[in-house]
Amino acid sequence: MMRTRWKTSLDIVVTDREGKVVERRHIESDLALRNLLCIIARLSFNKTLVAADGLKDVNNNASTTVYTGPPIYQMLGSGTTPETSADYRIQTPLYTSCDAAAIGAVTPGAGNQVTFAVTSSHTFASATDVYEAGLLDAAASTTTYLTNGNFQITRNTFAKVTVPAGGTFTGTYTFTEN
Numbered sequence: 458m459m460r461t462r463w464k465t466s467l468d469i470v471v472t473d474r475e476g477k478v479v480e481r482r483h484i485e486s487d488l489a490l491r492n493l494l495c496i497i498a499r500l501s502f503n504k505t506l507v508a509a510d511g512l513k514d515v516n517n518n519a520s521t522t523v524y525t526g527p528p529i530y531q532m533l534g535s536g537t538t539p540e541t542s543a544d545y546r547i548q549t550p551l552y553t554s555c556d557a558a559a560i561g562a563v564t565p566g567a568g569n570q571v572t573f574a575v576t577s578s579h580t581f582a583s584a585t586d587v588y589e590a591g592l593l594d595a596a597a598s599t600t601t602y603l604t605n606g607n608f609q610i611t612r613n614t615f616a617k618v619t620v621p622a623g624g625t626f627t628g629t630y631t632f633t634e635n
Contacts, residue, residue, distance in 0.1 A: 463487075464633045467590060467613045474623030484613050491542050492523075492608045496594065499523050515546040515593075515607045523608060524596030530555035531577030531628055532602050532609075534589040540612045547591055547602065547612060552579070555599045555607075558592065570635040578627040581620045589614045590628045 469482040495512040498504040506512055506521040514520055532555055536548020558577035565571055575592060590613055597606030611630060620626045 462635050464635070465611055465613075466631045466633070467615075468629040468631070469590070469615075469618060470627045470629075471618055471620050472625045472627070473621045479621065479624065480618060482615065482618065484615050486540070486611070486613050488540055488542065488611075492545060492594070493610050496523050496608075496610065512608070514597075514605055515603055515609055516605050517546070518605055520606070520608075522596075524594050524606070529558045529560060529575055529610070530593040530595050530599060531558050531579065532556070532591055532593050533579055533587050533626060533628075535586060536589050537614060539614050540589075545591070545612045546609045547589055549589075550602045551581075551585060551587065553601050553603075555593055555595055555602055557599075566633075566635075568635065570633060572631055572633045574629050574631045576627065576629045578625050580623070580625045582622065584622045584624075585620045587618045587620060587626055588616075590626075592630055 465486045467484045471480040473479050495510050512520050532547045533551050534547035534549045538548050556577045556579045558575045561574040563573045592610040594608045598604035
């Protein structure tokens with residue numbers, strides 16, 4: 458019997474105001490979050506979600522609907538509470554408006570592996586410490602993160618990453634199924 462495994466990883470690249478790379482990180486996350494699975498069930502299988510599915514928005518409000526259109530957004534924060542399937546929203550957002558993301562092609566790999574990546578960037582005016590990052594399906598608002606109906610798809614916490622003044626945090630979230 459073949460075992461299917463989903464894996465999510467986050468690659469971080471921080472550049473200074475001149476574009477020079479000042480830090481790189483690779484973070485593995487085997488946490489398949491409830492919202493991602495609800496979105497897959499709704500989009501792939503046309504499943505009508507029910508309260509028992511446990512879908513919650515970023516304000517922890519229960520919902521049975523998900524937004525089914527692009528795009529996907531990134532949000533960064535300074536919270537340090539580790540991610541869990543019951544706590545996947547950005548704990549302490551560093552700004553209010555979400556960062557648009559570019560979604561790559563679905564790419565077959567060795568064996569039965571299939572991947573796709575989502576990349577987004579945020580430039581900070583002043584030096585900023587980032588401890589958490591995640592992808593957002595913004596159904597309600599892209600200008601205010603904490604809006605009813607916005608759903609966090611995935612979230613990672615990590616040791617502090619300092620983005621220098623004028624520098625950019627770029628996150629590439631890779632989803633792999635094997």
